[in-house]
Ligand SMILES: [Zn+2]
C-alpha cells in the first residue's frame with residue numbers, strides 16, 4: 001500500500017480491509033515517518049523507497065533509504081523508457097543492493113497531461129536478460145493489460161476474454177527474476193476478465209505473484225474518494241481495492257495458493273522475519 005500521512009491512517013486501512021501486515025510504498029525521504037509508525041505499531045510495517053529517478057542524485061538517495069531500513073526500490077514511476085538509461089541504472093542498483101525493484105508500466109494516460117511511464121513493456125524481455133541478478137516486480141496498467149496476447153497499447157484497462165499467450169504470462173513463466181504485483185485497478189481488472197484464465201494463471205504463477213492493494217479509500221471498506229486520482233478506474237469507485245482483490249483471489253484459487261499470494265511469496269521475496 002502507498003504510505004499514508006499520519007500515525008494511524010495506514011493501520012486503520014489494514015484493520016478495515018482485513019489485512020495484518022503491509023509493505024509501505026514510500027519515498028526515499030520517508031524514513032522518519034515510517035519509523036514513527038513502526039514504533040507505534042511494532043512488526044506490522046516495512047517500507048520500500050521511490051524517488052525521481054531522472055535526477056542525478058537518485059542512486060545516492062535510494063541507497064541511503066536502503067541503509068535507513070527500506071527493503072526495496074519502488075514503485076518507480078517516471079516518464080522514461082523501460083529500457084532507458086535512468087531505469088537501467090536502477091536495475092543495476094537493485095542488484096548491487098540485493099533488493100527488489102518495482103516498476104509502474106503504463107502506455108496510455110488516464111487523463112490529459114498525465115503522460116506515460118516506463119514505456120516499452122513489450123520489449124522488456126531484453127531487460128530481464130540483461131539484468132539476471134535483479135529481481136523485478138511488475139506493476140500497473142501495461143504489465144496487466146499484456147496478460148492478453150491481443151493488447152496493442154490502445155486502452156489503459158482492456159476488458160473481455162483473455163487471448164492466451166500474452167507477454168506478461170510468458171515472461172512470468174520464463175524468467176525467475178520477474179514477479180507480479182496484483183495491486184490496483186490494473187491487477188484487479190486483469191483478473192476479473194476471464195475466470196477460466198485467472199484460475200489457471202494463478203495456479204501456474206503461484207510462486208511469482210504478490211497481493212497488493214494500492215487502495216486510496218480511508219477505512220478499508222471503500223469510504224472516501226476511492227480511485228480519486230484515476231477517473232478511468234470507476235469500476236472500483238466506492239469500493240476498497242484490497243477487499244475486492246482479496247475476495248477475487250479467494251474465489252479464483254485454492255486456500256493453499258491463496259496463502260502464497262497473500263502471504264508467503266512476499267515473505268520470502270522481501271526476506272521478512274515474520
Ligand atoms: Zn503504480
Ligand SMILES: [Zn+2]
Pocket residue numbers: 013017215216217218219220221222239240241242243
Ligand atoms: Zn481500501
